[in-house]
Amino acid sequence: MNPTLPLRADARVAENRCEGGANHRLRLAIDGWPGARPGHFVMLSPGARGAAPRFDPLLPRPMAVYRTLPGAVPEIEVLYKATGRGTQLLAEARAGECVRVVGPLGVPFALPERGQRALLVGGGTGIASLYELASQARARGPVAVLLGARSAGDLMGADDFAALGVELRVATEDGSRGRRGLVTELLEAALAEPGPTAVVYACGPTPMMRRAGEIAAAHGARCEVSLENRMACGFGVCLGCAVPRADGTIALVCRDGPVFDAAAVGWANVP
Amino acid sequence: MNPTLPLRADARVAENRCEGGANHRLRLAIDGWPGARPGHFVMLSPGARGAAPRFDPLLPRPMAVYRTLPGAVPEIEVLYKATGRGTQLLAEARAGECVRVVGPLGVPFALPERGQRALLVGGGTGIASLYELASQARARGPVAVLLGARSAGDLMGADDFAALGVELRVATEDGSRGRRGLVTELLEAALAEPGPTAVVYACGPTPMMRRAGEIAAAHGARCEVSLENRMACGFGVCLGCAVPRADGTIALVCRDGPVFDAAAVGWANVP
Amino acid sequence: MSAVDTRVNLGGIALRNPVLTASGTFGYGGEFAPFFDLEQIGGIVAKSLTLEPRQGNLPPRIAETPAGMLNAIGLENVGVDAFIAEKLPALSAGVAVVASVFETEIDRYAEVCKRLTGAPKVVGLEINASCPHVKSGGIEFGQRAEVLAQLVRATRQATSLPLLVKLSPNVTDIREMAKVCEGEGADALSLVNTLQALDVDVATRRPVLRNVLGGLSGPAIRPVALRMVFQASRAVKLPICGIGGIMTAEDAVKFLICGASAVQVGTANYLNPMAALEVARGIAAYASAQGFARVADLVGSIELPR
Amino acid sequence: MSAVDTRVNLGGIALRNPVLTASGTFGYGGEFAPFFDLEQIGGIVAKSLTLEPRQGNLPPRIAETPAGMLNAIGLENVGVDAFIAEKLPALSAGVAVVASVFETEIDRYAEVCKRLTGAPKVVGLEINASCPHVKSGGIEFGQRAEVLAQLVRATRQATSLPLLVKLSPNVTDIREMAKVCEGEGADALSLVNTLQALDVDVATRRPVLRNVLGGLSGPAIRPVALRMVFQASRAVKLPICGIGGIMTAEDAVKFLICGASAVQVGTANYLNPMAALEVARGIAAYASAQGFARVADLVGSIELPR
Ligand SMILES: Cc1cc2nc3c(=O)[nH]c(=O)nc-3n(C[C@H](O)[C@H](O)[C@H](O)COP(=O)(O)OP(=O)(O)OC[C@H]3O[C@@H](n4cnc5c(N)ncnc54)[C@H](O)[C@@H]3O)c2cc1C
């Protein structure tokens, strides 16, 4: 559960740079930031950044807290792809400008038990949810990070993971980096390897997470996934981010997740 | 009448800088710019400047062509005050970005007859409509530019006028530059001076222009004013910029103006 | 600023200031406790309640539109009993709660009203008339004068609390609906609910919402909402709570000027969980700057051309 | 792209592509000659015409709103005779012109239709039913089924040209109005006109428009317009011309997917005088990219959840 109360802050852009293609890295200085646990996210309002209020695009965008950089004024990093209207606007924010932040939000990942092997499976922007998890899981047992992307240029944050000293395996659909294929194939292979009990964490496109859950289940491993869904508020009041559970009841991604046990998700109706 | 057909262009921002307070100077490079006559204006779309289409604010803003800088790719300068939502957004445009321009538009000022004395009365952002007129009127006869502002810091373009070598008189409401008082008082004084027939050109707040027209009429001088009104299109199709003429008929500021004979304006219903 | 009297009366509900939060945009209130003290705004309107707990629609339930958003949540809520047993006690004593009610049958509406009457902190009821009336073939209760009259009559009889009726904007003439409510004994009107709307994704050619149709809210609809408040306030004597696209204090002031006695902040709560507080403070600042001693004096202060 | 057949038929009007310009946003056409060749779009709908020339309202007539604009131009136009004598001849021969008609009385509507019938370049008439009906106390012609029926009947008798009826969105049920038009022999529907709205300036407490009420257009209203097109296209067999907030080809495609056979670009012409051309090109590009051989195959291609 979330031990830290969310705050609403006008964060100052410390840095916002393109890392090739649509990939961007945003560093935000947030007075009073209470810290975040692996899997927490924030809501960022790109439209609120200028001097005059503008309401198109209207809604804030959910973004994983990639990592927290402690300091007198704590900073958080966010890795994002500028693809739609809101994220492209976010990419225009310059150092010194303000971006409204609400967070930290959501239910974080449960760290592996001591001695367990953590297999982190990331695809697309989902990779951004896994960095803090990789960092903290290291103290519990072996960690392997399996990253997938369309091609090498799309890959986010791979160097940061490498710098953590965790095992890094990459698959790209065009073979331009690592193995050619899907990241779920890396997971199959990793689970087939002998070793301690594995626990799987997956974040990325819905079909990838669903498949990761199936593979984990086939190997008797627990699997946590961090779901994505459209969000208006991020803190449980709009009821917009509902997804069905496997038992047919409704869960809110922002409040009951974004991290769910893969086996508890009603995958057929996850958008 | 307007001899140049308007064009629609994605102008490139060559420079956009704050000149103190809300005053800004924008230089736009426009491929194929056909040139402008004194009093012409353009419609600038601040909202269209980013990569992703955003429609708040929606409408383009009418802005006088302050001056044209000829060259392989001609440039125009626009002086503006960033006060509302659109102009504040315009102030965020950086060199290299695109701003949509439609223009040149409108009916320009009629230059003075040879030997006439031109008295140019400018207040607030209206000053921006008078620079090219001052420049071109010099060849016809003596030119005096009378500028008014709340205080010295609000004054736009005074140095440029001074550099033209025309006579410059300033009035500020707080006396921080030139005479303390209204620019229309400078006009009264100037018209009382002996000399060749005067023709008055005024651009600024409606009450100022109306008063300038009255003063000119009292001295038997012709007076042209450049009206402001809300505009959606700038080229005569929305019918949004209507103002009544003195005879009760309706004129369009963008098509029949913005320059009108002060005596022909139905001032009581000019917004 | 401290000189301004911010109190207003909304159909018998005395509010410390004119800012409420709109139903469905503020949860059951407690979700906002991390952000500000709810006693600093006029009150909250809770998510609409049905007799039984309800699950709502499958996703996608929301989408963004130009300066607005679409939603089709369905009737998801904890049900009236859980609201009384769990949600109300979680709020601090000084929070004024207006409970919102929607149902698919008139007698069920009335039953929910009965259960809410007397519940602590509940200072009034808001009847959400934008719910599809199953018996009329899916048309909203608030879209047919006869059906609306029956609804107001039944709920009026079911409660002694101040009764607000929240009208649908999807009507030809809002004045007609306002008069129906006045005639049946409503104490105030809440104007407006969302505009019925639709959007599609051109990549998939599918509606952006699983429910196909949804409700449009946010700044996009504000000029329509203002028009309806203006029209209704001239058609009936009932006080009006203005709703629709209020993002800033300036927006709220527009509703007061057009004849609303109070306002509700809706979609803005999502983008800015402190929006309602900022609106409340900004209204007082505006009144003070404009020389109004009482916020109530702003109500209906529009200056029409002669 | 050249492979895509862009032709559509709108109630008997054969259009080279589905993009028209909306009445009141394109003048009489000639104003756009500096920007592009009008023969590259499907056609133009000219500013609505009355029997006599009219002056319209005093300023302010327009204002900006979130992702939209308000207007109350009044009935300003050159009058039907000057349109035929001066405006039509100024257009090049290949431009398809739909003449729009509005009036305050039904017999005057019919008379304008008669005069336009047979005028060169005029390929159809659009009846603007969003005009206040003086005899009904200011309610719009398109807001009352009986009045609308009389209007369509009278104008239908007055012309042999394809007859489009442009409906007001300010109604409870657009399907009812669509059926009235179908029953009275209209050839197509144009959906929608502006939403009735209001805004005030908090500094002066005055309405932003001299006319107090105005019509809301632009992207803000697009989801409402799309919903009405979707509903009407399932209620009647008439082809529909979709209008409301179309800024880009993607927006136009949404209307086609929801059941419109053609579209009109309105407010976008103000911000971008080449908007209609860009929309026309973009629709063809979309159809091509999605593998549609004919733009007409997009019409009503929405994929509804089962
Ligand atoms: C808990 C969570 C954490 C996330 N973390 C990251 C991250 O660290 N980095 C990153 O790049 N992306 C992340 N995403 C996805 C990110 O929110 C979307 O890519 C983004 O909202 C798209 O906005 P846009 O303006 O580019 O697209 P638009 O197409 O303009 O978006 C329109 C609307 O749809 C919503 N939307 C579109 N795609 C998504 C999506 N995939 N998930 C949720 N809402 C969506 C938008 O928020 C907006 O409301 C996360 C999503 C969730 C739910």
Ligand SMILES: Cc1cc2nc3c(=O)[nH]c(=O)nc-3n(C[C@H](O)[C@H](O)[C@H](O)COP(=O)(O)OP(=O)(O)OC[C@H]3O[C@@H](n4cnc5c(N)ncnc54)[C@H](O)[C@@H]3O)c2cc1C
């Ligand atoms: C022919 C003409 C030439 C102009 N030249 C200049 C110039 O060179 N420099 C300059 O700074 N200003 C000039 N103006 C005024 C300028 O257009 C407005 O200051 C500007 O539109 C305000 O936009 P905003 O976003 O700051 O205000 P907002 O309050 O956001 O504007 C809201 C709406 O009202 C309109 N509006 C507000 N004020 C005015 C106004 N005074 N005139 C017309 N429309 C207005 C806006 O265009 C917009 O549609 C000119 C106006 C006209 C008509």
Ligand SMILES: Cc1cc2nc3c(=O)[nH]c(=O)nc-3n(C[C@H](O)[C@H](O)[C@H](O)COP(=O)(O)O)c2cc1C
């Ligand atoms: C996601 C969402 C859920 C809503 N749920 C309700 C509801 O349960 N009951 C109700 O009366 N109104 C509901 N509304 C409507 C709002 O209370 C409000 O009337 C509307 O959104 C317009 O105001 P706004 O533009 O400020 O949001 C909901 C609105 C949204 C956006």
Ligand SMILES: Cc1cc2nc3c(=O)[nH]c(=O)nc-3n(C[C@H](O)[C@H](O)[C@H](O)COP(=O)(O)O)c2cc1C
């Ligand atoms: C300034 C203005 C004037 C208009 N005049 C007319 C008109 O004369 N006749 C008419 O049928 N519609 C008129 N309209 C409505 C448009 O044709 C169109 O239906 C509406 O604006 C919605 O489309 P849009 O959002 O693309 O602008 C006018 C709209 C505007 C903004």
Ligand code: FES
């Ligand atoms: S995003 Fe609002 S409830 Fe989850």
Ligand code: FES
């Ligand atoms: S601004 Fe559109 S007609 Fe003048």
